[in-house]
Structures are given as C-alpha cells and as structure tokens.
Amino acid sequence: MEIFKTLVKASLKSQAGYKFNFILDIFSSGIIFFSDFLIIAVILTNFKSLGGWTLHEVAILISIIDSGWAIYRTFGEGLERMQELLQTGRFDTLLIRPISTLKHLMIHAVQFRRLGILVQAIIVGSWGIINSGVFSLPFIILYIFLVILAGILILEINIVLAAVAFWTLKNDDLLVLTVYATKTAASYPLNIFNPFLKNILTFVIPLGTITYFPISFVLGKTDNITALLAPFLSVVLMIPVCSILWKTGLKKYTGTGS
Amino acid sequence: MEKALSLIKISYLRSRVYLAGHVINMFGSFIFGYIGVCVWRALLGDTPKADRMATYVIVSQALLWVTMFLPKSAYLFQKVRDGTLAFMFVRPMGMFLQSFYEVSGSAVYNFIYRSIPIFLLGLLFLGTGIPAPGMILPFFISIIPAYVISFCLNYFVGIWSVKFLNFTAAQNIYYFLANLLSGSLAPADYFPDSIKSIIAFSPFASTCYIPSKIFIGEMNPFVGIPVQSCWAVILVLLSLILTRSVKKSVQIQGG
Amino acid sequence: MDEFISVRNLKKTYTVYEGKFFKRQKKEIHALKNIDFEIKKGEFLGYVGPNGAGKSTTIKILTGIMHPDSGMVTVNGFCPWQSRKEYVKNIGVVFGQKTQLWWDLPVVDTFELLISIYGVDKKTGRKRIAELTERLDLKEFINRPVRQLSLGQRMRSELGASLIHDPDILFLDEPTIGLDIVSRHGIMEFLKEINANGKTILLTTHNLKEIEELCNEILIIADGELVFKGCTEKLNNLTEIPRILKITLKPFDGTLSEDQRIIISDFRGELEMQKMQLNFRIDKSVSLAYISKIMFEHFEIEDFTIDEPEIESIVKGIFQTC
Numbered sequence: 143m144e145i146f147k148t149l150v151k152a153s154l155k156s157q158a159g160y161k162f163n164f165i166l167d168i169f170s171s172g173i174i175f176f177s178d179f180l181i182i183a184v185i186l187t188n189f190k191s192l193g194g195w196t197l198h199e200v201a202i203l204i205s206i207i208d209s210g211w212a213i214y215r216t217f218g219e220g221l222e223r224m225q226e227l228l229q230t231g232r233f234d235t236l237l238i239r240p241i242s243t244l245k246h247l248m249i250h251a252v253q254f255r256r257l258g259i260l261v262q263a264i265i266v267g268s269w270g271i272i273n274s275g276v277f278s279l280p281f282i283i284l285y286i287f288l289v290i291l292a293g294i295l296i297l298e299i300n301i302v303l304a305a306v307a308f309w310t311l312k313n314d315d316l317l318v319l320t321v322y323a324t325k326t327a328a329s330y331p332l333n334i335f336n337p338f339l340k341n342i343l344t345f346v347i348p349l350g351t352i353t354y355f356p357i358s359f360v361l362g363k364t365d366n367i368t369a370l371l372a373p374f375l376s377v378v379l380m381i382p383v384c385s386i387l388w389k390t391g392l393k394k395y396t397g398t399g400s
Numbered sequence: 401m402e403k404a405l406s407l408i409k410i411s412y413l414r415s416r417v418y419l420a421g422h423v424i425n426m427f428g429s430f431i432f433g434y435i436g437v438c439v440w441r442a443l444l445g446d447t448p449k450a451d452r453m454a455t456y457v458i459v460s461q462a463l464l465w466v467t468m469f470l471p472k473s474a475y476l477f478q479k480v481r482d483g484t485l486a487f488m489f490v491r492p493m494g495m496f497l498q499s500f501y502e503v504s505g506s507a508v509y510n511f512i513y514r515s516i517p518i519f520l521l522g523l524l525f526l527g528t529g530i531p532a533p534g535m536i537l538p539f540f541i542s543i544i545p546a547y548v549i550s551f552c553l554n555y556f557v558g559i560w561s562v563k564f565l566n567f568t569a570a571q572n573i574y575y576f577l578a579n580l581l582s583g584s585l586a587p588a589d590y591f592p593d594s595i596k597s598i599i600a601f602s603p604f605a606s607t608c609y610i611p612s613k614i615f616i617g618e619m620n621p622f623v624g625i626p627v628q629s630c631w632a633v634i635l636v637l638l639s640l641i642l643t644r645s646v647k648k649s650v651q652i653q654g655g
Numbered sequence: 656m657d658e659f660i661s662v663r664n665l666k667k668t669y670t671v672y673e674g675k676f677f678k679r680q681k682k683e684i685h686a687l688k689n690i691d692f693e694i695k696k697g698e699f700l701g702y703v704g705p706n707g708a709g710k711s712t713t714i715k716i717l718t719g720i721m722h723p724d725s726g727m728v729t730v731n732g733f734c735p736w737q738s739r740k741e742y743v744k745n746i747g748v749v750f751g752q753k754t755q756l757w758w759d760l761p762v763v764d765t766f767e768l769l770i771s772i773y774g775v776d777k778k779t780g781r782k783r784i785a786e787l788t789e790r791l792d793l794k795e796f797i798n799r800p801v802r803q804l805s806l807g808q809r810m811r812s813e814l815g816a817s818l819i820h821d822p823d824i825l826f827l828d829e830p831t832i833g834l835d836i837v838s839r840h841g842i843m844e845f846l847k848e849i850n851a852n853g854k855t856i857l858l859t860t861h862n863l864k865e866i867e868e869l870c871n872e873i874l875i876i877a878d879g880e881l882v883f884k885g886c887t888e889k890l891n892n893l894t895e896i897p898r899i900l901k902i903t904l905k906p907f908d909g910t911l912s913e914d915q916r917i918i919i920s921d922f923r924g925e926l927e928m929q930k931m932q933l934n935f936r937i938d939k940s941v942s943l944a945y946i947s948k949i950m951f952e953h954f955e956i957e958d959f960t961i962d963e964p965e966i967e968s969i970v971k972g973i974f975q976t977c
Contacts (some may be wrong), residue, residue, distance in 0.1 A: 144771045145768065145772055147771075148764075148767055148770075148771045149768055152757075152760050152761075152764035153759070156759060156760055156800060231752075231753055232753045232754070234720050234750065234753060235753055235754070235755040237718075237719060237739070237743075238718055238719070238720065238743050238746070238748045238755070239743060239772055240740045240741070240743050240772065240773060240774075241740065241772055242740075249768070249772075250757075251757070251758075396720065396721055396722050397721050397723075
C-alpha cells in the first residue's frame with residue numbers, strides 16, 4: 143500500500159505539471175466515451191424503449207461499464223503495456239524486484255487523464271438513476287459496489303489476456319475482440335442479442351453479469367436473486383482463473399514450463 | 401505514378417505482416433457491427449425497414465476501415481516522434497501527396513482484408529442485403545470521396561500534432577465528432593429535426609452516412625456524390641494550405 | 656566461505672521453431688552447455704564473449720529471471736530461482752538495453768518508489784538518495800522525467816536505482832553500451848570505487864579495455880562453454896594478437912625513399928598502392944608511441960588508425976593456443 147501511495151503521489155505531481163495538456167486530455171478522453179452514449183440517446187429519442195429498457199435505464203448500464211473501464215485504465219496501464227514489455231524484453235526488469243510480477247504491473251503506471259472517462263460515466267449514470275425512479279440510498283450503495291466490481295472484473299479479464307501474451311507475445315488484436323467488443327455489448331440490455339452472445343457475456347467473458355443482471359433485478363425485470371448475486375460470483379470465480387493462467391504463463395516465461 | 405504505386409505497395413506490405421492478428425481484429429469489428437444490427441432489429445422489429453437498417457449498419461462498419469479507422473494522424477505524429485518527419489521534406493514529392501499514398505496503401509489493405517470480410521460475414525450470418533443493381537456502381541464511386549475526406553480529417557490531426565506536439569487531444573476530438581456525426585450507428589435521419597440536415601451535409605456524414613444510404617437505396621447518388629465531391633475538394637485545398645504553414649514552422653524548429 | 660557465488664554444471668537449452676504454420680521444425684539451441692565457476696566476495700569479475708555466446712542467459716539465471724534446465728547455483732546462500740523474492744533483495748541489476756526506471760516519472764520519484772518496494776525505511780532511504788545523488792552527480796537532472804534524459808544521464812540513474820537498497824552484489828549487463836567516452840569514464844570510476852568499498856560485481860561488456868581496467872578476474876564464454884577463466888594479466892599473455900595500424904598517406908607519385916623502404920620492411924609492413932595505405936601488424940611488445948613517432952617523421956600522413964583486437968579474434972586466439 144505504501145508503494146501505491148508513493149506512486150500515486152509521484153504520478154499526480156508529474157502529470158499535473160503540464161496543467162493545460164492535463165486538463166485537455168482529461169476532458170477529451172471523457173468526450174469520446176460520451177459520444178457513444180449520445181448516439182444511443184439520439185436513437186432512443188425516436189423510440190420508447192430498447193428491448194424493454196428505457197434510455198434512462200440503458201444509461202445506468204453504460205455508466206457502470208464505463209466507470210469500471212475508467213478505473214481499470216487509470217490503474218491498470220501496466221497490463222495494457224504487457225505486449226510491449228514482452229517484445230522489448232523489459233518484462234525481465236519486473237523479475238528483479240522483491241514483489242510479485244502482477245503487483246509490479248499494477249504499479250507500472252498510473253494514468254490520471256483517464257479519470258475524464260469516470261467523470262462522464264458518473265454524470266450519465268446519475269442522470270439515468272434520477273430519471274428512472276430508482277434513486278435511493280440502497281441503490282446508490284449497490285451502484286458504487288457495481289462500479290468497483292466492474293473495475294475489478296475488467297482488470298481480471300485483462301490479466302487473463304496479459305497471461306495469454308506469454309505464449310503469443312502479441313495481444314492487442316485479441317484485446318479488441320475480447321474486451322472492447324464485449325465491453326460495448328455489455329452496455330446494452332443483453333436480451334436484444336442472440337443466446338450465443340448472451341451466454342458468452344454471462345459465462346465466458348462475464349461482463350454482462352456486472353450490468354444487465356443486477357440492474358434487471360433492481361428494476362423488477364426478473365425475480366431471480368441469482369441476478370443480483372451474479373457480479374459477486376463472477377468476480378470471485380475469476381480469481382482462480384487469473385491466478386492459474388498467470389502462474390502458468392510466468393513459468394513458461396522463466397523457462398520451467400516448457 | 402510509379403513512385404505513387406511503390407509508396408502504396410510498401411505501406412500495403414507493412415500492414416500485411418500482421419495478417420493473423422488482423423483477422424482476429426476483424427472479427428472484433430464484426431461483433432461491433434453485430435451489436436448495431438441487434439439494436440436496430442430490437443427497435444424496428446420484423447419489418448423491411450429493420451432489414452435495411454441491418455444492412456446499413458454492417459456496410460457502415462465495413463466502411464469504417466477505409467474512413468474513420470485510417471492510420472492515426474496519417475502517420476505524421478509517429479514521424480515527429482521518431483524524427484523521420486524531416487525526410488518528408490527532402491523528397492521530390494509534396495508532404496501531402498506522400499502521406500496520401502502511404503495511407504492509401506493501408507486503406508487498400510483494410511478494404512481487402514477487413515471491409516470485404518465484414519460485409520461477407522454480414523451476408524452469411526446476419527441476412528444483410530445487397531444493393532439494387534443500379535446502385536452498385538454509384539456506391540463504389542461514393543467510397544472514393546469518402547476516403548479522401550477521411551484522409552484529410554486524419555491529416556488535420558497529424559498537422560495539429562506536428563504543430564502542437566500533442567496528439568491525444570486532437571485525436572480524441574476528431575474521434576468524438578466522427579463517431580457521433582458520421583452516422584455509423586445512428587444515421588442523420590434520427591437526429592432532432594433542427595440539426596438533421598446540417599449533420600447530413602457535414603463532411604463526417606460524407607464519409608459514412610452517404611455511401612451507406614446509397615447502398616440501401618435510400619439516397620439519390622446524384623445528390624450524395626456531388627455533396628461528397630464538394631467536401632473532398634474543399635478539404636484537400638485546406639490540407640494543402642495547412643501543409644504550407646506547418647512546413648514553415650517545422651523548418652524553423654529544425655524538424 | 657569465501658566462495659560468494661558458485662555455479663555448477665549449469666545447462667540451458669532453448670527450443671525454437673523454424674518455418675511457418677504447418678511445417679514447423681523443432682530446433683534446439685544449447686545456450687549454456689556446462690558452465691562452472693565461482694566468484695569470491697569483493698571480486699570484480701568481467702564476463703565476456705561474442706554475441707549469442709550465452710552471457711545474457713547466464714546473467715538471467717543468476718538474477719533469478721530464468722530457470723536453468725539443470726545445474727546448481729548458490730549466491731550468498733540463496734538459489735536465485737527458488738526463492739526469487741527473498742533473493743533479489745540483496746542484488747542490484749542494471750541492463751544496459753532495458754530501463755528499470757519509470758519512464759514518465761522524475762528520477763527522484765523512481766528512487767522513492769524503489770525504496771518502498773524494497774521496504775527500506777524512509778530515513779535510511781533519504782540518506783541513500785542524497786549519497787547516490789552526490790556520488791553519481793545526479794543533482795542537475797534528478798527532478799526531470801526519465802524520458803527526457805540523455806543516455807549517459809539515464810545510465811547513471813540506472814546505477815543509482817540498482818544501489819538504492821544497498822545490495823552486496825551487482826550484476827551489470829552491458830552498462831556502458833552506446834555511451835560517449837566521458838560518461839563511460841565516469842561510470843567506470845564509480846564502479847571502481849564501489850568495488851573498493853566491498854561490493855561484489857559481475858560485469859558483461861563488449862569492451863576489452865573496460866575489463867582490463869576494472870576487473871581482477873575474467874571469464875570468457877563462447878558457444879555456451881567457458882573457454883577461459885583466470886586473472887586479467889594471464890589473459891594478456893595468452894592472447895598475442897597484434898594490433899593493426901593503418902596509415903593513409905597523402906597523395907604522392909608512388910616512389911619511396913631508401914629510408915622509407917627500410918622502415919616498411921623492418922616493421923613488416925605492406926603498402927597498398929591503390930588506396931595509398933600502409934598496414935602494419937604491431938605486437939604487444941612494441942610501443943605505439945614509438946612507432947607513431949617514426950611514422951610521422953618519415954611519411955606525409957593523411958590519416959592514422961589503430962584497430963584493437965576484437966573479442967571475437969581473442970576467443971579465436973585462445974582456441975588456437977589451447
């Protein structure tokens with residue numbers, strides 16, 4: 143924790159040093175995510191609902207995924223650079239430190255300009271929560287939980303992908319397919335997709351469990367309590383998957399696995 | 401012309417190296433198209449309009465690879481970073497043209513290995529349609545100004561990054577406008593009445609909305625293509641003017 | 656207990672695949688065939704060899720980054736790959752080609768981050784930063800982000816980073832690669848100093864001069880095998896490889912005076928008329944200063960170069976004498 147504090151302090155100091163660029167970057171990184179929301183908003187002003195969900199309700203889904211993404215991209219920058227670290231051989235320098243490699247990746251970099259994404263996501267979410275009539279203290283607590291869990295789940299999925307890079311040395315294209323595409327899909331009500339994609343988003347890359355299922359339960363679209371528990375289940379179940387894959391990948395890298 | 405072809409070829413081959421990764425990437429892009437199709441089918445139900453919108457979305461998704469997703473900043477920022485930008489000035493060809501041919505190479509690659517496969521996947525799995533016979537030629541013609549306009553927009557980002565040595569903000573603002581206004585998921589028709597026609601006639605709509613609308617037979621090519629061509633001419637002229645001004649500042653800074 | 660590092664029967668083989676997609680062919684590369692050596696406490700060991708000889712593999716194994724196929728390594732009582740996290744607390748590592756600093760952060764913040772990573776207490780840490788700043792002369796750029804530093808400044812910072820937790824052993828993998836003479840000299844002086852203060856150092860480099868000047872022991876590896884172990888002086892006697900002196904003459908009509916002809920034949924030189932170039936092979940016993948003086952007195956000289964023997968030819972030389 144001490145390490146993390148030192149890093150956050152140092153990064154904030156160095157990034158905020160160029161004030162104008164810093165603010166411009168925070169703002170502009172937020173608006174590209176906002177454009178995705180605006181598109182849906184434009185479409186849904188012409189229609190009553192999307193698969194039975196109003197624009198306000200969809201806004202809640204979008205905001206959970208985007209906030210989670212913002213948290214991940216702020217603190218998980220090291221995982222994003224895994225491909226580069228492996229290709230340049232710089233991953234070696236992580237192994238000469240007395241902490242675990244995953245921990246070291248987490249402190250590889252902190253990117254505060256991604257917080258613009260979080261700001262826009264919370265604005266969109268608040269607007270959705272207030273207008274869809276679910277505003278209450280318990281819901282706000284649940285929402286905060288879901289945002290944090292979304293951050294953790296996205297982190298876990300990216301750990302799996304980073305581990306894959308131990309074998310493939312390249313994972314940026316895989317990232318588009320397994321994270322970017324599914325992240326976008328999980329910001330819509332899953333019932334508009336065919337069962338195949340819905341199952342993938344539930345059981346394989348379980349981003350849907352963090353948005354669609356719990357919010358469905360809260361909005362009374364389902365009575366199944368599993369829907370509410372789904373986010374906790376998927377985050378916990380992903381832990382052993384990440385840990386085993388990462389350890390196996392690392393063994394391969396250090397040359398005991400092959 | 402020979403030089404132009406060789407520049408296009410080099411950049412095509414550069415893209416070709418990563419074929420395996422690009423196939424995976426293309427499937428990702430197809431999923432984005434599929435999400436759009438699901439959205440419109442959910443909204444419009446089982447209607448002919450829904451089928452047309454499904455086609456519209458997939459064609460747009462395929463076209464993004466020769467429009468919005470061209471190499472960022474037309475490679476210019478990369479060249480500022482690794483210090484090769486100065487080489488562009490010593491060649492007997494203008495910087496704008498060199499960039500244009502370089503980017504064209506990857507556009508050709510993207511068209512063959514991403515646009516066409518995405519469209520074919522749509523045809524196979526999503527039941528998207530093909531254009532009326534009379535619209536095939538106009539559609540292909542309309543891709544050309546769409547590409548030229550997109551190139552110029554990316555080139556502007558490049559010029560900005562050369563001038564201000566900051567790339568992220570310009571790229572993000574470009575992405576915001578293109579994403580929202582090109583109509584890849586939400587065509588101009590669905591925007592509020594007051595801004596509908598402004599958006600439809602914006603340069604962004606020319607890159608995606610107009611060609612896709614021509615494809616599904618909802619736009620008269622004799623209206624769409626002239627609009628696109630006007631924008632293409634205006635933006636090329638603007639690019640040339642900006643090139644001249646940035647060239648001066650680069651020469652002063654010494655690259 | 657004067658064997659600080661001991662390496663026994665170290666073997667490492669890589670499997671690489673050649674060819675595309677279907678017709679892959681398995682090929683085994685023996686990076687380390689059977690390596691044995693030991694380093695005493697306080698020694699300064701030079702580890703040399705041509706590219707691809709197995710230097711990096713050895714360093715990677717000794718620093719706990721890589722596991723060998725077989726063999727035993729103990730460093731200060733630890734096996735590097737068995738208790739990595741404990742072990743690395745007592746070693747410092749510099750890779751000349753790979754930075755271990757945080758690219759976007761100022762040097763001083765990197766140091767503070769490392770202090771918390773190694774669990775050094777704050778007060779001691781501050782003191783060490785001040786000390787290293789002083790001794791490595793980092794003051795003028797310590798608040799600048801790493802990405803803005805010159806190569807020489809960066810390498811001094813890397814050295815500082817590797818010493819922040821005060822390790823007993825230092826592994827340096829080509830730390831002077833690409834550096835200018837002044838930076839190189841500064842770093843060599845610093846290394847001498849910390850070695851004199853008791854740090855055990857293992858250095859790999861391409862530059863034989865550095866080894867001669869710094870190291871008291873030398874190991875030469877070629878093709879995954881050690882071809883030479885011993886003190887630096889012994890190496891000099893082993894390798895009677897002459898230096899090549901190349902002199903380009905100012906354009907002249909091609910006729911040589913009597914004196915000039917005698918000098919050429921005395922030093923067994925040869926004249927290449929087309930290039931107007933004189934080549935001499937100078938044995939170690941002949942002083943360069945002496946021969947240069949004679950040459951400048953008797954010839955009109957345009958250009959003058961001396962080729963020191965390369966590692967590759969020294970290794971070849973060792974094979975021939977063995």
